[in-house]
Amino acid sequence: MSTTPSPVAGTSPSAGNASSAGQGAAAAPGAPRDGILSAEGIAALAQAGGILTASPFAADQIQPASLDLRLGARAWRVRTSFLPGASRAVSACVARLSFHEIDLRPGAVLETGCVYIAELQESLALPETLAAAANPKSSTGRIDVFTRVITDRAEAFDQVEAGYRGPLYAEISPRTFPVLVRTGSRLSQIRFRRGTVRLRDDELVALHARSPLVTAAAPSFHGGVAVSVDLAGFDGLIGYRAKRHTGLVDVDAPGRHAAAEFWEPLPADGSGSLILDPGQFYILASKESVQVPPDHAAEMVPFDPLVGEFRVHYAGFFDPGFGYAGAGGTGARAVLEVRSRDVPFLLEDGQIVGRLVYERMEAVPRMLYGAGAGSNYQAQGLKLSKHFA
Structure with missing residues (x-):
């Protein structure tokens, strides 16, 4: 989820700004911080x-x-x-x-x-x-x-x-x-x-109490924070399915490709479900809005493969400040890159599809992920990549 950062008032790279949630033993004076x-x-x-x-x-x-x-x-x-x-x-x-x-x-x-x-x-x-x-x-x-x-x-x-x-x-x-x-x-x-920087479940609970990580009423903390799929719809859509036999995508040409030539919109039909076709690629979004505090980074990891034959989220890094109110966000949905493996699979609204793990920063970056300096996905909902107009 990395892209251009933006400045946020009140942050600095000093270790003193780091959260107490999830911190290990204090480093010796002058020693690098984990x-x-x-x-x-x-x-x-x-x-x-x-x-x-x-x-x-x-x-x-x-x-x-x-x-x-x-x-x-x-x-x-x-x-x-x-x-x-x-x-x-x-x-x-x-x-x-x-x-x-x-x-x-x-x-x-x-x-x-x-x-x-x-x-x-x-x-x-x-x-x-x-x-x-x-x-x-x-x-x-x-x-x-x-x-x-x-x-x-x-x-x-x-x-x-x-x-x-x-x-x-x-x-x-x-x-x-x-x-x-x-x-x-x-x-x-x-x-x-x-060092060892990934937060344990109890540390995630403490961090969420200080700075809410997801908007779920009762978040699940087990090997990370649970993230589910939203199939209720965004402005009449639940997602996009990639078309076959399209033209080229120039990876260095943001905004220069017509979305209609590459993507089929999937309308919300009220069922709250979607059957994934094997070999097809889908863009969906999480039901929860996500926030990453300035003193932490996050990563989306696949959910237990035993619950379904599908793969979610190939690109999993979330930068400090993603969705964070102080960086121009009020929570941002996680966009889910979804592919069924070998068989059709039924996804349903609210089904858990991944988990966010959080890790401590060695210092708060001077510049956070945010809309102020042109970040592509701050405060996003259901959004295609920056390549598409």
């Missing part, structure tokens, strides 16, 4: 040589709690997705599995149903105390581009071990729309994490 790195922490990490770049950062590349990752000059069409495992570099796997190399500098079309590996402009030289995790950007998830970050010797996608030194790559697989990308396109984002 938590998700803020924008200022990310900038300091880069200045210290922990983030290396092929070209200088773009002005808006560092977000309140994450860093956008940019495609490099080359990509490869590969036979299959893969993980390199504990002893191999990504480049060795690409050499074995690639069909051909693609020059991204002039722009290139990535076709649906294909798997690509792309160089990223950013590489890492992390200290032993710092790990990282990646996620698709919100706008990437909303156009159903499946993307994951891979490191050398990786045994899991989107996870960067503490102390990692080496290049970063993106696996990219458009699922619904072919996309036009180029060197510098941003499909993924990365968060840097020091």
